[in-house]
Amino acid sequence: MALVHTEARRKLFFFFGIIVVSFNLRPAITSIGPLISSIREDLGFSNGVAGLLTTLPLLAFACISPFAPKISKKFGSEIAVLLGLLILGTGIMLRSSGILFLLFLGTIFIGVGIAICNVLLPSLVKENYPLKVGLMTGVYTLSMGIFAGLAPGISITLAHGSLEWPSALNMWAILTVLAILFWLPHVKKQPHQEKKATLVRSRSSLWKSPIAWQITLFMGLQSFVFFSFCTWLPELLTNRGMTIESAGWMVTVMQYAGLPTSFLIPIIADRLSHQKGIALGIGATMIAGLVGLLFGKQFPVIMMSILLVGLALGAAISHSLTLISLRATDAKQAADLSGMAQSIGYLLAAIGPSLLGYIYDITHSWSIPLILLIMIAVLFTFAGIGAGRNQFVLQQDNRSTTSA
DSSP, X not given: OHHHHHHHHHHHHHHHHHHHHHTTSSHHHHTTGGGHHHHHHHHTOOHHHHTHHHHHHHHHHHHHGGGHHHHHHHHOHHHHHHHHHHXXXXXXXXXXXSOHHHHHHHHHHHHHHHHHHHHHHHHHHHHHOTTOHHHHHHHHHHHHHHHHHHHHHHHHHHHTTTSOHHHHHHTTHHHHHHHHHHHHHHHHHOOOOOOOOSSOOOTTTGGGOHHHHHHHHHHHHHHHHHHHHHHHHHHHHHHTTOOHHHHHHHHHHHHHHTHHHHHHHHHHHHHSSOOHHHHHHHHHHXXXXXXXXXXXXXXXXXXXXXXXXXXXXXXXXXXXXXXXXXXXXXXXXXHHHHHXXXXXXXXXXXXXXXXXXXHHHHHSXXXXXXXXXXXXXXXXXXXXXXXXXXXXXXXXTOOOOSOO
């Protein structure tokens, strides 16, 4: 009985650790969108170059994600996550120096640190809570979304108030320090034990799985929309007459609109035999919101469109993470699938912010960038429908999951 209580207490504290880590997985990226104009004017570069401030972390995600499972296997997932947090904190401080070179170097560090944590959290959930994947994924993506939503509004308020933009960005290192303190006890109490594989799998089989590629495309294309939208929504809104402070808070409103769906969608998905309908609903909501922004000029229409996009994006990120856990047979495969989905997926996403900034520099209009986002939303809807099929990524014996 004592052992049961000890294990239950360990899992509870471990989950608190995951929650605090998840607080750090978006603010360092979403906080910069409303400040891009100030940074660009202060340091002197174009919109296309400014897009790199969001693109570089995504490129780091793409480059580092395949190696995160290897780091985990060598040192243990707990130590790997701690390493990711240390790199993230270093990156935030470098980026906040006000020096152009360190601005971009710190941005790369931020991407590396977040990438390691991004990849390993789904496998940690799969390993520690195999019967509660949907609930646990919903809770940690909800936590991630809360701070992702707070970051733009708080950063722009501080930067236009008592602080300059470097200090407004640097304050997010406080969250990283807090996460390190919460995570350290788990590193001490959870020494890594190498687990022997129960199955011999082909090295290349995951990369030959259609469902693995559909999950990857769903992850990447929804991230393309998310990071592009977070980066340029403030500019789009100021272009339509809104103040920069109000535009920054609109990003927060969008993020918060997605909190209910980011929590509920994984729970619903975990209880369904397949998830095709979920992908269709997410895609339809996303497209409706983007079309509203394309044609809407009045504030009520713009506001409703932002809310629809927020609902869809909140659902999309949590659903992509849930699919990684649901379509994997064990924690090791979840880590490998997460590495694949986030490496290739974020390589696609990395194109978004700079591409949209470049298109706007040429056209001086947000119409073509919005049309591009609508096309991307259509593509990720089809990818999500394919990924929603009721089977594992490696189905060598043609058996379906009994509960997906």
